[in-house]
Amino acid sequence: MTDFAAFEPLAIDFTGAGDGRVRALALLLLTMADDEFVIGFSDSEWTGIGPILEEDVAISSLAQDELGHAQALYGLLTDTVADGRDADAWAYDRPPEGYLHARLLDHHRGDWAATIARRYLYDTADSARLEAVASSSHRPLAELVAKIRREERYHLMHVQTWIERLADAGGESRARLLAALEAMGPDAGTVLAPLPGEPSLLRHGIIAEPFATMEARWRDGVGATFRRLGLPDLPPTSDPAHARSGHSDAFRALHAELTMVRRSEVGATW
């Protein structure tokens, strides 16, 4: 399990955070928000270059949904940490190493098969996580997650449809999907790697079950789909202690781009 110290670049002042509830909650919110933000921004790169016009609109819309979820989660984080930073500051004003998204999302969006593979692995894992916070004792989170899950249901249908088609199509489609799954497989479980504040999250009823339970449930579901489609089993998570740190060059490039406009005029009102 990663120590809080690994997240120093965040510079959150948790003085007086008591038994760790606030600190653990903030870390959960930030990891969820960063996951949604990074995959949303990364998938938005398909806008204008989607495989067909209809899919271009669909993937752009899904990416926007994820950014909307990130915005709402950063909003909850803002209320929790209350250090004067607003949602935009959380989203745009951190150095690359200050982002806590899972290593799965450090992969470049790649080709269409890689985007679908990453979306599939992320959305299914995120779904297990959302289920575990659906009845959270932190009411604002439970209420937000109820709304997010309604949208994620469609996201899952969309990505399920696509992974089935790529797997069943054979030839180049299947070969590209297999290559993407091989590259990302060891990182897939990073979304559900235990967070440092897990005992506190459980004790306070912010999450309903340990991350290991979410991960087992997620692996059961993905395993059943993969067997049906004749895809190889997912490997165990590699280096789970660094599931959300030590980001890739692909993410640094993405970060440079997504902060570009914000950095161009510091403090401007858009």
Next chain:
Amino acid sequence: MTESTGGAPATPGVLEPWEVFRREKDGDPMRHGGSVMAPDATLALHYAREMFSRRQESVHLWVVRRGDIHDLADLDLLQPPLDRSFKKPGGYVMRDKLAAAREQSGQAKPKANKGTR
């Protein structure tokens, strides 16, 4: 009479047009909204949802494969060769009769009755 251009079998994985019908609000009929390209019904519904309902402009959606629509091939069948104007109410001029009735009942001529003849 029943000759048509529809019913061509679908080829798996090949994009083809799907016609989208949508209901704008409860109680409205389904109306044609446009079309999307998709390889099958599932993706056609996904795309129809994105194109015709993401801004809450629909409460119900249908997709129909254009290839499954039977099109009346002989359009001449829609144009009667003889004068059938007696089937239409347009031949009955009501203006004078209405004016007389109004005068008799003492009612003013209603506003915005451009369509009255």
